[in-house]
Amino acid sequence: MATEEFESDVGPHDGITGAVSNWVNDHIRTVLLGPSLVALFVVFIYPAAMLVWLSFQNTRGFGETFAPAYNYGRIFTDPTFWNAVEKTLVYSFGSLFVSVGAGLVIALALNKLAARRMRDVYSTLILLSWAVPLSIVGVTWRWIFDGQLGVFNKLLVDLGVLASSFSWLSNSTSAMVVVILADTWSRIPFAAIVLLAGLQSIPQEMYDAAKADGATTLQTFRHVTLPYLRPSFFVAGLITWMFAFRAFAIPFSTTGGGPGGATETLAIYIQRFGIQLLDYGFASAVSLFLVAMTLVIAAGYVYFVLEQMEEIEV
Amino acid sequence: MSDTIEDPVTEDAQRDRPTDDRDVSLRLDGIAKVFADDVVAVDDVSLTIHDGEFIVLVGPSGCGKTTTLRTIAGLEQPTEGRVVIDGEDVSGQDPRERDVAMVFQNYALYPHKTVRENIAFPLEIRKFPDGVIAEHMQETAELLGISELLDRRPADLSGGQQQRVALGRAIIRDPKLFLFDEPLSNLDAKLRIQMRTELNKLHDRVGKTSVYVTHDQVEAMTLSDRVVVMNNGAVQQVDPPEVVYDQPANRFVAGFIGEPPMNFFDVSATTADGVRVTGGGIELRLPAAIGESLSEHGDRERLELGVRPEAFEDAALADESVADGRSVDAHVMVVEPMGPYKDLAVRPADREDEQAAEFTARVSNDTGAIAGDTIRLAVDTDEVHLFDPATGDNLLA
Numbered sequence: 001m002a003t004e005e006f007e008s009d010v011g012p013h014d015g016i017t018g019a020v021s022n023w024v025n026d027h028i029r030t031v032l033l034g035p036s037l038v039a040l041f042v043v044f045i046y047p048a049a050m051l052v053w054l055s056f057q058n059t060r061g062f063g064e065t066f067a068p069a070y071n072y073g074r075i076f077t078d079p080t081f082w083n084a085v086e087k088t089l090v091y092s093f094g095s096l097f098v099s100v101g102a103g104l105v106i107a108l109a110l111n112k113l114a115a116r117r118m119r120d121v122y123s124t125l126i127l128l129s130w131a132v133p134l135s136i137v138g139v140t141w142r143w144i145f146d147g148q149l150g151v152f153n154k155l156l157v158d159l160g161v162l163a164s165s166f167s168w169l170s171n172s173t174s175a176m177v178v179v180i181l182a183d184t185w186s187r188i189p190f191a192a193i194v195l196l197a198g199l200q201s202i203p204q205e206m207y208d209a210a211k212a213d214g215a216t217t218l219q220t221f222r223h224v225t226l227p228y229l230r231p232s233f234f235v236a237g238l239i240t241w242m243f244a245f246r247a248f249a250i251p252f253s254t255t256g257g258g259p260g261g262a263t264e265t266l267a268i269y270i271q272r273f274g275i276q277l278l279d280y281g282f283a284s285a286v287s288l289f290l291v292a293m294t295l296v297i298a299a300g301y302v303y304f305v306l307e308q309m310e311e312i313e314v
Numbered sequence: 315m316s317d318t319i320e321d322p323v324t325e326d327a328q329r330d331r332p333t334d335d336r337d338v339s340l341r342l343d344g345i346a347k348v349f350a351d352d353v354v355a356v357d358d359v360s361l362t363i364h365d366g367e368f369i370v371l372v373g374p375s376g377c378g379k380t381t382t383l384r385t386i387a388g389l390e391q392p393t394e395g396r397v398v399i400d401g402e403d404v405s406g407q408d409p410r411e412r413d414v415a416m417v418f419q420n421y422a423l424y425p426h427k428t429v430r431e432n433i434a435f436p437l438e439i440r441k442f443p444d445g446v447i448a449e450h451m452q453e454t455a456e457l458l459g460i461s462e463l464l465d466r467r468p469a470d471l472s473g474g475q476q477q478r479v480a481l482g483r484a485i486i487r488d489p490k491l492f493l494f495d496e497p498l499s500n501l502d503a504k505l506r507i508q509m510r511t512e513l514n515k516l517h518d519r520v521g522k523t524s525v526y527v528t529h530d531q532v533e534a535m536t537l538s539d540r541v542v543v544m545n546n547g548a549v550q551q552v553d554p555p556e557v558v559y560d561q562p563a564n565r566f567v568a569g570f571i572g573e574p575p576m577n578f579f580d581v582s583a584t585t586a587d588g589v590r591v592t593g594g595g596i597e598l599r600l601p602a603a604i605g606e607s608l609s610e611h612g613d614r615e616r617l618e619l620g621v622r623p624e625a626f627e628d629a630a631l632a633d634e635s636v637a638d639g640r641s642v643d644a645h646v647m648v649v650e651p652m653g654p655y656k657d658l659a660v661r662p663a664d665r666e667d668e669q670a671a672e673f674t675a676r677v678s679n680d681t682g683a684i685a686g687d688t689i690r691l692a693v694d695t696d697e698v699h700l701f702d703p704a705t706g707d708n709l710l711a
Contacts, residue, residue: 208389209422212493213436213483214410223435227426 051284059281071285081286083261084269085293087176088245091265094180095187095244100237102184103191104229110192111199123193130189138253141182145169169255172262179251179263183244191236198232199225234305238298245294266290338401339365339523340386340491345395347381347547355381356392357547363525368517370526372534373544374570379527380495382544386525387493388412400490414491415484419499421476423468423483430464433482454486457519474505485520494526498533510536531571535559543567565706568620568699574657577673579619580703585609590639591619591700594671595662599639600695607710608700617709620699623657626675628683629690636692644675646687655679663688 024031055071057064075081106126113119129137144152147167156162168174202225210220248267251257257264257272264272266286274283340363347356356378363369371379384390386397388409396405404412415436423432431438433454437447455461458478468476477497484492498506498513514537517524528534534541535555543550543558543566551563562568568576579594589605591598598619629636644660658675675691683689700709 203420203422205418205420205422206424208384208387209416209418209424211389211409212387212414212416213439214413214487215435215439216410219439223424223427223439227424230426 051287054281055285055288057281059279064281071282074282075285075289080261080264081269084264084266087261087263088265088267090176091180091183091247091251091263092241092245094176095183095247096237096241098180099184099187099240100191100195100233103188103236104195106188106192107195107199110196123196126192127189129185130187132186134186134247134249135253137182137186138179138250141178141185141250142169142254145174145178170259172259175255175259175263179254182254183247183250186250187240187243191240194236195229195232198229202228230305230309234309238301238305241301242294242298245297246290266293337365339363339367339399340525341396341398342382342386343396343398345382345385345392345397347378347385347390348393354547356385359395359544359547359549361542361549361552363523366521366523368524368526368537368539369542370528370534370538370540371542371544372528372531372570373550375529377544378547379529379542379544381547383416383493383495383525383527386491387414387416389416412491413487413489414493415487415489416493416495417477417480417484417497419496421468421473421480421500423476423479425468428465428467429460429471429479429482432468432479433464433486436483436487450486454482457485457516458482473501474509477501477509481516485516490523492522492524494524494528496528497526499528499530513537531573535571541571543570545570561711562620562699562708563711564708565618565620565701568701568708572622574623574674574676576620576622576699577671578701579621579671579673581617581619582615583608583617583700591617593619596642597639598642598693598695598698599637600698604695604698604700604710616703618701618703618706620701621673621693622697623674623676625694625697626677626691627694628677628681629692630682631678631680632692636690640693640695642691642693644689644691646683646685646689647672649683649685651679652676653679656681656683658683660689660691 054064056066056068058067058070110119110122110126113122132140144150145168147153147165147170150165150168152168153162153165157165166174168178206224206228207220210224215223246267247265248271251263251265252268252271255263257268267290270283270286270290273279273286340361342359342361345356345359346354348354355376359378359382361369371382373379381390385392386399388397388404388407388411391406396403398404399412399414409416424435427435430451434447434451437450442450451464452461455464458481460475460478460482463471463475463479468479471479477500480497498509501509510533517537526533526537535558538555540552541555541558542552543563545566551558551567553561553563558567558571562571562576565578569578579591579596581591581593581596583589583591585605585608588602589600589608591600596619626642629641643663644658645663646658646660648659650657650659655676656679658677658681659672660675661672677683677691681689699711701707702709
């Protein structure tokens with residue numbers, strides 16, 4: 001009751017409740033922002049600072065010793081690190097191109113559906129593969145391509161394409177193709193939906209104009225569809241790539257990074273050092289490196305695309 | 315419908331009354347278009363259009379004019395009938411094979427291309443050599459006065475400039491036909507009038523056969539060599555603009571062409587002592603000639619009388635007194651000064667008890683009539699129209 005009275009007034013007050021009220025009034029910003037700041041600190045700032053701090057520690061033996069340059073030096077000398085960087089780039093760009101490409105094909109097909117209701121039904125069905133947890137996706141694809149029991153081998157042998165089963169996940173090239181396919185499978189829906197939205201924003205009049213100008217279907221696609229889709233490609237591509245670049249669950253549950261590191265992405269590499277070998281100082285340094293790389297490549301991409309789009313203003 | 319398609323030429327001849335012996339540039343034979351949901355957009359449209367003619371398809375929304383145009387372009391395939399361009403049956407062909415150029419309502423410029431690239435596009439995709447394209451480009455740009463804009467992008471242009479670029483893209487190809495789909499309706503009023511005049515000049519210079527779709531009767535009247543009035547998917551009349559105005563084929567055309575629209579009165583006619591029509595609060599004696607042409611259609615009692623607002627005049631301004639059979643006493647309800655003339659919303663005087671319809675009279679600006687007055691309106695009885703109330707046909711045309 002009394003507080004109500006106090007709060008309705010402005011200016012200093014007496015008594016204990018008055019003191020609280022005064023303090024709240026004087027520190028209103030702190031009071032309002034406080035909970036968010038605490039949450040931010042707990043889930044982001046502290047772990048991030050800890051990561052930086054740990055990356056300066058030598059954790060190879062027992063305990064930690066402060067050695068700021070030690071882990072970073074190792075990054076550049078460990079050959080398996082550069083292997084992981086290479087595999088991550090192949091994996092992420094492979095996934096980017098395949099999923100955006102396949103997403104475009106699906107989006108074009110969905111866009112062709114005259115009946116709006118069927119388009120909605122199919123769009124929803126396609127989204128299902130997005131909803132499957134990534135580790136389940138990985139396990140599923142591991143079994144599809146399993147050397148002895150895989151359905152893919154069964155299919156090829158039955159069709160007479162292969163004489164006997166092939167160990168897809170034991171060959172470094174085919175293993176990479178399989179993990180990219182698995183990754184793609186879970187990312188196509190997102191790309192397809194983003195591109196479908198882009199396709200639906202293209203005015204019908206533009207297609208009519210291109211046809212009347214005498215363009216073939218292919219020319220119409222090149223001169224109308226693709227230019228109009230550029231912003232959608234940008235969004236779908238950037239997000240797909242950023243997720244694939246940091247992918248862990250799919251390659252880990254499909255191949256575990258094998259054979260012989262052939263599908264070891266940076267995320268698996270970090271897990272190997274940080275969790276399996278308990279060398280969390282080094283794992284922290286590599287994590288920071290991964291963050292930096294993501295930022296640099298994404299920023300370069302954004303800059304490149306924005307510069308292109310500036311002159312278009314679709 | 316099928317028997318008309320078997321013999322479309324006869325019907326063309328009846329409907330079109332070709333005014334010249336120029337080559338036929340475009341012929342539509344019994345075009346019909348039924349959409350998937352059984353909507354009949356175009357129903358048995360036949361037209362013959364001559365080389366260099368400017369034809370305007372006009373009608374209310376949904377009358378089938380745009381579908382007809384898209385059928386000519388090849389953007390729609392007709393359910394029935396044939397499209398013949400320069401003597402070649404192009405039904406079933408893609409737009410690409412028809413060599414027609416189309417200008418759209420929203421200009422439909424490629425936003426990522428410069429003006430130059432937009433205009434050059436139809437030639438580029440046909441793999442014309444760069445030198446030829448540059449030459450055509452210069453000609454086209456000069457013709458349209460857009461030479462300064464060539465390196466800009468559509469987003470940087472005004473609506474009028476964008477429409478010029480769209481025209482340029484059509485002209486540079488030197489196509490067999492120009493098709494226009496309401497090209498001026500997105501421009502503001504002043505610019506629309508200006509562009510209308512320019513289109514007229516452009517057509518005089520380029521001289522290409524053009525088919526132009528609009529819902530604006532002023533565009534139809536000012537641009538066309540012949541107007542095609544459409545309603546409910548069917549052609550109502552094909553004639554030069556003056557004829558469509560002076561001799562509308564039926565009640566629909568009479569009511570659609572003209573602003574303010576024609577006034578209609580339900581009348582009964584007696585032919586005992588000349589033609590005398592009575593009804594809707596008015597009573598007129600019509601010239602003997604009208605009685606003659608009326609009797610050709612067989613005498614009838616019920617008629618629909620059409621009088622354009624322009625056929626009225628304030629009798630007080632006439633030199634001599636106006637006879638009873640050629641005038642209407644009217645109660646003035648609203649006066650709308652338009653500058654050179656005044657539009658009066660009136661009702662026949664002393665007829666409040668009857669179903670006396672309100673109508674519009676366009677009188678000279680010198681009239682002293684104000685709202686509340688009762689005035690005598692002279693009627694130019696040579697300019698009245700009589701329609702069959704059942705079929706809507708003009709009984710005098």
